[in-house]
Amino acid sequence: xKLGLRICVNTLSGAMQGVPALLKLLDEYQIQASFFFATxxxxxxxxxxxxxxxxxxxxxxxxxxxxxxxxxPKIANRAAKVMQSVAAAGHETGILCHDRARWLKGMxxxxxxxxxxxxxxxxxxxxxxxxxxxxxxAAAGWQVNPYLFQLQQTEGFDYxxxxxxxxxxxxxLQAIESTCPQLPTTLPTLGELLRQGGDVNxxxxxEYLYAESQHILPQGHVYSCNAEMEGMxxxxxxxKLLVMWKGREGGGIxxxxxxxxxxxxxxxxxxxxxxxxxxxxxxxxATQSLPL
Numbered sequence: 001x002k003l004g005l006r007i008c009v010n011t012l013s014g015a016m017q018g019v020p021a022l023l024k025l026l027d028e029y030q031i032q033a034s035f036f037f038a039t040x041x042x043x044x045x046x047x048x049x050x051x052x053x054x055x056x057x058x059x060x061x062x063x064x065x066x067x068x069x070x071x072x073p074k075i076a077n078r079a080a081k082v083m084q085s086v087a088a089a090g091h092e093t094g095i096l097c098h099d100r101a102r103w104l105k106g107m108x109x110x111x112x113x114x115x116x117x118x119x120x121x122x123x124x125x126x127x128x129x130x131x132x133x134x135x136x137x138a139a140a141g142w143q144v145n146p147y148l149f150q151l152q153q154t155e156g157f158d159y160x161x162x163x164x165x166x167x168x169x170x171x172x173l174q175a176i177e178s179t180c181p182q183l184p185t186t187l188p189t190l191g192e193l194l195r196q197g198g199d200v201n202x203x204x205x206x207e208y209l210y211a212e213s214q215h216i217l218p219q220g221h222v223y224s225c226n227a228e229m230e231g232m233x234x235x236x237x238x239x240k241l242l243v244m245w246k247g248r249e250g251g252g253i254x255x256x257x258x259x260x261x262x263x264x265x266x267x268x269x270x271x272x273x274x275x276x277x278x279x280x281x282x283x284x285x286a287t288q289s290l291p292l
Contacts (some may be wrong), residue, residue, distance in 0.1 A: 002220040003213060003245055004256045005033035006138050006161050006185060012042040017080035018231025023089055023182065029242050034256040035048035035086045035227075036138040036161075039076040040098035049148040055062050056289050066279035076125040082127050090253040094136035098122040107143040108284075115147040125157065136257060138162065138224070142185070142285035144273065153178045161185060163169065165288025167218045168260060169271040174290055181268055184288050185224040187212050190234060195280035197227045208238040213245065219259055 009015050009023060014268040015037070066178030076083070087093050098121035102157055106114065127133045136154060145152035149171045154162050157180045163171070170177065193200050193208055200208055223241075227232075230238040240244050245253050274289035 001213075001216060001248075003253050004029070004220065004222040004259055006222055006224040006256060007033050007035045007227060008096050008138060008224065009035060009037045009075075010140065011044045011095065011228055012040070012073050012078055013044075014077050014227035014231060015075055015082050018227030019082050019086060020247075021235055021264065022227060022231040023091075025059075025239055027089065028090070029246055031242060031246065031253045032255045033253070034094065034136065034138075036094045036096040036136075037075065037083055037085075037126070038080075038096045038098065038100045038140065039122050040074055040100075041072045041101075042075050043072050043099065043101040071128070073187075075124075076129060080129045085242055086151060087130060092136065092257050093126075093130065094134045094138060094290070095122040095126050096138055098125065098138040100140050103140045104143055107139070107145055107148070108125050110145055110147070112147040112150075115145060116151060119148065119151050119155070119204070130253075136160065141283070142287075144173070144286045145226040146173040149173060149178035149180065149273075150159070150176050150250065152155070152180040158257060159183050161222065161256060163269075163273060163286040163288055164276065168264065168268055169288060169291075170268050171273045172270050173273040176272065179267060181260055182271075182273075182288070183219070183222060183256055184219055186221045187223045189224055190229055191239065192279045192281070197280075202234070202237065206244065209241060210244045210282075219264070222256065222259075 009019055024026055025082040048135060083093065098118050103118060123133055135158045137157055137160045139148065142163055144162045147288060159181045161180055161183045163184045168181050168183050170179055171182045187209060193205050194202065225238065270292040272284050274285040275284045277284050
């Protein structure tokens with residue numbers, strides 16, 4: 001069974017440190033994957049600590065003392081060459097979102113104008129770097145709304161990987177339909193498994209993920225990883241997974257665009273999109289629901 005890699009680049013550190021490490025690892029094992037980039041301001045430091053701003057540590061004291069406002073860096077501006085190196089290495093590239101913090105907080109309940117603006121910002125930033133519009137997308141945090149699906153169709157995306165599920169489908173949400181196929185994430189994430197505790201730990205989590213990937217699905221499996229986790233803190237776990245997946249028979253590891261072609265696109269069915277709670281978390285994400 002084939003397996004697709006959805007690699008999300010959420011932050012500047014993920015782009016500058018995690019991506020090069022992943023590129024080196026993927027090159028070593030001759031594997032192609034799909035990278036999806038956040039392009040706007042990296043507000044990750046502001047989400048964890050309103051005072052400490054990790055991009056300019058030498059100004060922390062002055063910031064507190066004089067009330068200096070330090071704007072977070074824009075990922076597309078600082079990491080453009082790294083992003084281009086991903087495409088140069090033969091990997092698929094697409095967009096994750098523009099401002100990830102804003103996307104996670106507002107996307108699920110946003111109106112059409114807000115959604116169009118956020119998507120347009122990400123598309124424009126991507127186009128400035130690569131010289132063409134993105135043809136694929138993976139919504140940050142699996143956070144969506146019906147207008148996003150509608151806009152993906154209008155923008156001519158080949159596919160999107162915005163939800164969790166089991167097989168490719170055409171999405172329907174709040175009576176809005178889209179002919180842009182959804183290729184859902186099928187496997188649990190590394191973080192989800194580690195948060196479960198019990199017998200799962202950093203030394204054996206790759207075995208649990210591999211076991212999950214052995215369950216047969218119609219189009220194969222899609223694994224979603226983060227440049228900040230699998231590319232940095234848990235790079236050794238990622239290597240173990242790649243070795244195990246590459247060694248199994250039937251399909252190998254592929255970029256996501258290879259899962260959707262004219263033949264299987266014509267056979268896709270419409271499915272309602274719903275919401276499910278992430279394991280060991282209070283977060284809800286979009287998920288494939290009932291067929292229509």
